[in-house]
Amino acid sequence: MVARKHAKRANSDVLLRVRGTVQGVGFRPFVHRVATRLGLRGWVRNDSEGVLIRAVGPASTVTALERALRTEAPRAARVERLEVSPTTAPDDGAASPFAIVPSGCGDGPASAAITPDLAICPECRRELLDPADRRHLYPFINCTQCGPRYSIVERLPYDRPNTTMRAFRMCPKCGAEYADQGSRRFHAQPNACPVCGPRVVLRGADGSSLSGAEAIAGAARALSAGRILAAKGIGGYHLMVDAQNEAAVSELRRRKHRDEKPFAVMFPDLDALRLAAEVLEGEASLLGSAAAPIVLLRRRAQAQLAPSVAPMNPWVGAFLPYAPLHVLLLGAFGRPVVATSANLAEEPLCTRVSEAHERLAEIADAFLDHDRPIAHPVDDSVVRPSKGGPIVLRRARGYAPSPLRLPGTVAGSWLCVGAQMKNTVGVASGDQLVLSPHIGDLDGPSTRAVFKRTAAMLGKIHGSKFTQVVCDRHPDYASTLYARASGLPCVAVQHHLAHVLACLLEHGRRADGVLGVAWDGTGYGEDGTIWGGEFILLQKGAARRFGRLRPFRLPGGEAAIRDARRTALALAHAAGDPALWTLGRRLQFSEAEAGLLGTMLTRRINSPVTTSAGRLFDAAGALLGAGARNTFEGQVPLALEAAAAGHAGAAASLPFPLRSAAQGSGADVELDWAPLVAALDAGRLAGRDTRELAASFHRAMAEGILAVANAAGVGTVALGGGCFQNALLTDLATSLLEEAGFEVLVPRELPPNDGAIAAGQALGALWNLTTVSIT
Ligand SMILES: [Zn+2]
Ligand SMILES: [Zn+2]
Numbered sequence: 001m002v003a004r005k006h007a008k009r010a011n012s013d014v015l016l017r018v019r020g021t022v023q024g025v026g027f028r029p030f031v032h033r034v035a036t037r038l039g040l041r042g043w044v045r046n047d048s049e050g051v052l053i054r055a056v057g058p059a060s061t062v063t064a065l066e067r068a069l070r071t072e073a074p075r076a077a078r079v080e081r082l083e084v085s086p087t088t089a090p091d092d093g094a095a096s097p098f099a100i101v102p103s104g105c106g107d108g109p110a111s112a113a114i115t116p117d118l119a120i121c122p123e124c125r126r127e128l129l130d131p132a133d134r135r136h137l138y139p140f141i142n143c144t145q146c147g148p149r150y151s152i153v154e155r156l157p158y159d160r161p162n163t164t165m166r167a168f169r170m171c172p173k174c175g176a177e178y179a180d181q182g183s184r185r186f187h188a189q190p191n192a193c194p195v196c197g198p199r200v201v202l203r204g205a206d207g208s209s210l211s212g213a214e215a216i217a218g219a220a221r222a223l224s225a226g227r228i229l230a231a232k233g234i235g236g237y238h239l240m241v242d243a244q245n246e247a248a249v250s251e252l253r254r255r256k257h258r259d260e261k262p263f264a265v266m267f268p269d270l271d272a273l274r275l276a277a278e279v280l281e282g283e284a285s286l287l288g289s290a291a292a293p294i295v296l297l298r299r300r301a302q303a304q305l306a307p308s309v310a311p312m313n314p315w316v317g318a319f320l321p322y323a324p325l326h327v328l329l330l331g332a333f334g335r336p337v338v339a340t341s342a343n344l345a346e347e348p349l350c351t352r353v354s355e356a357h358e359r360l361a362e363i364a365d366a367f368l369d370h371d372r373p374i375a376h377p378v379d380d381s382v383v384r385p386s387k388g389g390p391i392v393l394r395r396a397r398g399y400a401p402s403p404l405r406l407p408g409t410v411a412g413s414w415l416c417v418g419a420q421m422k423n424t425v426g427v428a429s430g431d432q433l434v435l436s437p438h439i440g441d442l443d444g445p446s447t448r449a450v451f452k453r454t455a456a457m458l459g460k461i462h463g464s465k466f467t468q469v470v471c472d473r474h475p476d477y478a479s480t481l482y483a484r485a486s487g488l489p490c491v492a493v494q495h496h497l498a499h500v501l502a503c504l505l506e507h508g509r510r511a512d513g514v515l516g517v518a519w520d521g522t523g524y525g526e527d528g529t530i531w532g533g534e535f536i537l538l539q540k541g542a543a544r545r546f547g548r549l550r551p552f553r554l555p556g557g558e559a560a561i562r563d564a565r566r567t568a569l570a571l572a573h574a575a576g577d578p579a580l581w582t583l584g585r586r587l588q589f590s591e592a593e594a595g596l597l598g599t600m601l602t603r604r605i606n607s608p609v610t611t612s613a614g615r616l617f618d619a620a621g622a623l624l625g626a627g628a629r630n631t632f633e634g635q636v637p638l639a640l641e642a643a644a645a646g647h648a649g650a651a652a653s654l655p656f657p658l659r660s661a662a663q664g665s666g667a668d669v670e671l672d673w674a675p676l677v678a679a680l681d682a683g684r685l686a687g688r689d690t691r692e693l694a695a696s697f698h699r700a701m702a703e704g705i706l707a708v709a710n711a712a713g714v715g716t717v718a719l720g721g722g723c724f725q726n727a728l729l730t731d732l733a734t735s736l737l738e739e740a741g742f743e744v745l746v747p748r749e750l751p752p753n754d755g756a757i758a759a760g761q762a763l764g765a766l767w768n769l770t771t772v773s774i775t
Pocket of ligand 2: 197
């Protein structure tokens with residue numbers, strides 16, 4: 001009797017509520033396997049809040065399940081909260097053998113069901129390379145913990161008939177796995193094998209073709225011979241060449257019309273990567289994560305990489321094979337390859353075979369194709385480590401479209417169209433925001449077509465029509481024009497405010513008691529000038545421009561964005577450098593050019609006013625000889641950061657005074673760059689080490705942020721805008737502010753750049769916080 005009583009007391013019947021990233025990542029099959037292993041009874045299901053489990057069995061065994069949920073979860077899952085409560089609910093299958101049951105009614109938005117594309121998991125990798133496995137060397141192996149997701153979804157719900165896998169009929173063995181709750185491939189929508197699934201084909205320019213293992217061996221031979229290979233992957237094609245073959249890499253640059261922008265390099269494995277770059281522990285886990293992004297790493301001096309991979313750049317954008325096809329190709333080739341998005345400049349990724357063969361005909365020597373269609377182009381994500389944590393530069397494969405939670409509920413469904421450059425679009429519905437992967441710059445018609453397709457696709461998620469559009473205040477952005485032409489109610493959110501709001505969104509913070517530092521290249525200001533060095537004070541849900549950089553002129557406007565020397569000339573001249581022509585000569589302008597620029601400045605011809613911090617970085621870079629032109633966005637500031645890195649300790653203080661702004665000027669305070677620019681110029685003339693001057697400049701910029709924060713009288717500082725892609729600036733500003741007792745919010749989940757504008761727009765519309773007052 002006593003024993004029975006004891007047994008009864010020791011038996012648990014509990015509900016386990018799991019929140020976080022737990023849907024679409026193989027979580028239910030994982031729970032099923034663990035629960036079955038432990039001999040528990042009950043069930044697991046998805047619902048609108050995540051995953052719900054009912055577990056019945058001895059208390060110690062239930063505790064073991066809880067522990068496993070935390071420690072053994074699939075690597076793409078993120079368990080944020082686990083709540084356990086005893087239940088006395090009626091027996092709804094709790095007494096039966098453990099099972100995966102259909103989702104409960106009242107399911108949330110279907111968005112929860114679209115997850116990002118996931119890199120090959122360790123178990124699939126093992127099977128891929130196991131000669132005894134039926135998927136040995138099969139380039140499309142996947143399971144519920146890995147494989148394509150967003151890139152193959154055409155409609156929702158996320159079921160095989162609604163994906164591009166619908167053309168492939170599962171063979172009996174694959175069908176059995178798909179139906180088996182105990183299998184890692186239970187309801188793995190892209191499940192396939194060599195009998196029933198997609199195939200790979202190598203096609204040469206001469207019309208030759210090879211398939212299967214021979215295709216991969218042939219592709220590796222083409223790389224060895226210095227050929228340029230177009231390889232279809234998860235979200236589009238890559239152009240690949242031998243990263244150690246200078247002739248091949250420079251030929252790729254020539255054919256792709258790409259001058260200096262660094263190429264990413266895919267390494268066969270971590271060991272090969274360690275030979276070329278320093279890899280810290282956190283960086284290794286980023287590289288090996290389910291997102292498997294490109295990570296900017298410090299290149300070793302003795303790295304065996306062709307100079308043309310990343311000219312004059314101390315970093316290398318490195319990643320590891322993330323599709324099984326890459327594992328096989330890099331395994332066969334055995335050395336690192338340049339793997340760059342297969343597109344012409346400013347165009348979207350090639351995704352279709354016919355399109356790739358047409359558009360890449362002049363670039364690629366051979367095509368490694370496959371017949372699993374790609375529904376949406378998805379670029380590789382790019383992340384750069386900093387002392388405080390990784391900074392996402394491009395949020396795409398592996399990260400998007402994971403939903404973000406809004407701090408309130410949206411009435412209807414809103415389309416947030418983002419900015420012009422680095423465009424992403426967002427859909428806000430209920431309390432969720434789904435942000436698309438990086439789309440690109442909306443200058444070209446084909447990128448604009450992807451923008452429209454992506455907006456329509458995300459709209460379908462919610463099964464209802466958009467009720468409102470949210471855009472930037474810039475009247476000429478293609479995204480704004482699209483919003484205005486939609487015929488829907490339209491709300492415009494100021495660009496820099498959107499940067500700050502995106503940071504608040506990811507940190508779950510309110511618009512109160514926060515100083516937003518919005519530093520970027522250019523954005524449309526409330527006064528019609530080009531903003532970019534703004535300090536926005538958020539109090540009780542309202543925004544006011546508290547501070548800014550002292551305004552200056554950009555001789556030639558857009559031309560000054562490409563030619564950093566123009567801004568340098570304008571600033572150094574305004575800072576008191578007396579002789580325009582000697583200054584011009586130092587910046588390698590001809591006397592006539594310097595004279596013309598001088599006239600433009602004094603007569604204010606085509607020289608728009610700006611407060612842009614990005615342009616101030618340009619000017620400093622040009623003055624210190626770090627670079628002259630931005631052939632790609634941020635080139636000169638990146639070179640300046642590269643020069644400064646490693647010299648931050650030696651950085652002497654430079655003046656960057658904070659002063660009151662003129663009455664009615666639209667800000668309380670402004671940072672005056674004139675003494676700073678004069679000091680840089682004088683330092684260069686005096687022959688001081690330009691690397692130390694570059695470090696001092698970064699320190700001065702960070703100290704400037706601290707000075708404004710001290711004047712603003714709030715305890716929290718939120719950083720946003722493209723300048724905070726600069727890891728040195730972000731680290732310096734964060735540590736100075738934290739040492740002074742400020743709480744610092746830094747973009748980590750979302751990019752600091754315009755890729756996050758759509759997210760800020762959603763929050764601005766939700767809070768009815770769209771303008772920055774400038775009185
Ligand atoms: Zn897998
Ligand atoms: Zn099969």
